[in-house]
Amino acid sequence: MPDASTAPHPEPGAWREDVLGPDFEARTLPLPDGAEAVLVRHVPSTPGDDGGSPGAVARTAVLSVHGFVDYFFHPHVARAVAARGHAFYAVDLRGHGRALAAHVAGGRDPNLVDDLTLYAQDLDAAAAVVRAAGHERLVVLGHSTGGLVAPLWANARPGRADALVLNSPWLELNESWLMRGPATWAIDVVGRVAPRLVVGSVGEHYGAALHHETGGEWDYDLAWKPHAGFPARAGWLRSVRRAHHRVARGLDLTIPVLVLASDRSGPARSWHDELVTTDSVLDVAHIRDRAPRLGSDVTVRTVAGGAHDLALSPRPARDAYLAAVLDWIEALPHS
Numbered sequence: 043m044p045d046a047s048t049a050p051h052p053e054p055g056a057w058r059e060d061v062l063g064p065d066f067e068a069r070t071l072p073l074p075d076g077a078e079a080v081l082v083r084h085v086p087s088t089p090g091d092d093g094g095s096p097g098a099v100a101r102t103a104v105l106s107v108h109g110f111v112d113y114f115f116h117p118h119v120a121r122a123v124a125a126r127g128h129a130f131y132a133v134d135l136r137g138h139g140r141a142l143a144a145h146v147a148g149g150r151d152p153n154l155v156d157d158l159t160l161y162a163q164d165l166d167a168a169a170a171v172v173r174a175a176g177h178e179r180l181v182v183l184g185h186s187t188g189g190l191v192a193p194l195w196a197n198a199r200p201g202r203a204d205a206l207v208l209n210s211p212w213l214e215l216n217e218s219w220l221m222r223g224p225a226t227w228a229i230d231v232v233g234r235v236a237p238r239l240v241v242g243s244v245g246e247h248y249g250a251a252l253h254h255e256t257g258g259e260w261d262y263d264l265a266w267k268p269h270a271g272f273p274a275r276a277g278w279l280r281s282v283r284r285a286h287h288r289v290a291r292g293l294d295l296t297i298p299v300l301v302l303a304s305d306r307s308g309p310a311r312s313w314h315d316e317l318v319t320t321d322s323v324l325d326v327a328h329i330r331d332r333a334p335r336l337g338s339d340v341t342v343r344t345v346a347g348g349a350h351d352l353a354l355s356p357r358p359a360r361d362a363y364l365a366a367v368l369d370w371i372e373a374l375p376h377s
Contacts, residue, residue: 057083061140061263062117068140071133071167076148079164080140081171082114082132087124089175099129102371103177105168106132109186109212109351110153111244111271113139115262119353122364126372129177133168135161135188139266156237156277158285161191162198169202181371185209185351186323189301190285193336197293205298205374206336207367209352212282213289213332216310216325229280237277244271244323245310251317252354258318260354295337300370302363303329304348304355319359323350341370 060066060082071079089099104123108114114132123130137145137153146152155161165182172180182203184192189211196203232239249269252258256269307327308320316322333342343366345352347359355363 062115066117066120069171070141070144071164071171073136073163073167077136077160077163078141078144079136079167080134081168082134082140084117084120084124084130087120087129088131089129099176100127101177102127102179102181103129103131103172103175104181104183104207104371105172106130107165107182107184107188107192108132108134108138109188111249111267112186112188112351113142113262113266115139115260115267116353119364122368126368128181128368128371129172129175131168131172133164135164135191139263142266151238151275151278152272154272154275154278156233156281158191158194158278158281159198162195165192165195166199166202179204179374181205181207181374183207183209183367184211185353186212187282189213190282190289193293193295193299194285194288196297197295197337200296203297205300205371206295207300207370208302208333208336209363209367210303210321210324210326210348210350211301211329211333212286212324214286214325214328215283216307216323216328229276229283233276233278233280237275237280239276240273241276241279242274244274245312246270247313248310248317248322248350251313252349252351259356289332289335292335293337296339297337298374299333299336299340300343300367301329301333301336301340302343302345302348302352302366304350304352304359305344305346318349318354318356319347321348321350343370 057067057069060068113134120130134140189208246269250256303326304321306320308322345363349355352363
């Protein structure tokens with residue numbers, strides 16, 4: 043893979059070859075207050091800048107939204123979506139991946155915002171470009187933190203998305219009752235008065251188990267997705283916990299939602315032999331408990347032997363995940 047950390051910066055509104063190679067292009071999405079996200083498209087499945095002829099535009103477009111300490115580096119997912127006749131796009135949210143350098147240059151912390159609702163601007167901008175390409179239906183595919191941000195956005199912006207697919211969504215904190223209760227109340231106070239206070243970090247073992255340099259199957263830029271992640275700060279965690287509580291109270295989504303999770307969870311803070319065949323980041327019981335609260339049309343599927351990012355699971359779990367997602371999309375009712 044090319045060195046993503048030194049890749050040319052896409053000009054606003056202009057598509058250019060992406061770090062993933064000639065099958066992918068990226069463009070910067072300018073956002074309010076000088077922020078920016080980056081949209082990626084799979085060139086063979088998407089129309090050109092002129093929109094192409096009506097027959098050349100896929101009816102359904104899938105927009106992928108990554109998690110925390112993450113970015114889009116999944117060409118196999120794009121190609122699987124394209125093989126079923128759909129268009130594929132992905133967004134690197136502000137402060138992540140392709141949008142990391144500009145975020146940090148503006149004096150902001152990597153991967154962090156003080157309020158998760160800001161990501162609605164990123165998704166609005168990405169969805170607008172996708173819709174402008176002529177696709178009739180938009181399916182948003184959110185992973186982990188992206189699986190928390192996407193339903194909150196769709197709930198607040200009815201009509202922007204036609205369906206959601208949530209890959210191991212982060213709907214609750216994978217910690218003890220003490221951390222999910224009293225400690226959360228403390229974070230609510232600390233996050234207001236000291237938002238940049240470091241309060242945690244991700245475990246490094248899952249990332250190490252994924253990356254090819256440490257025995258894993260996948261190649262990605264460790265400057266954008268380091269094994270030890272980036273510091274988690276109080277203002278960000280306060281916003282995450284408020285989002286979790288909003289989901290716990292119940293959202294009002296009426297669009298179809300597919301939630302997928304592994305069949306088991308594993309230890310998140312220690313090395314073990316099942317790091318990529320269990321969800322060793324989140325508690326799958328939390329996902330199953332919270333999923334029905336997202337809306338009125340929620341389907342839950344289990345992927346046996348799946349990793350936290352089900353798309354990065356070893357085969358056959360990875361193939362089962364992709365088949366479940368694409369079969370569900372193709373079974374959506376035609377409007």
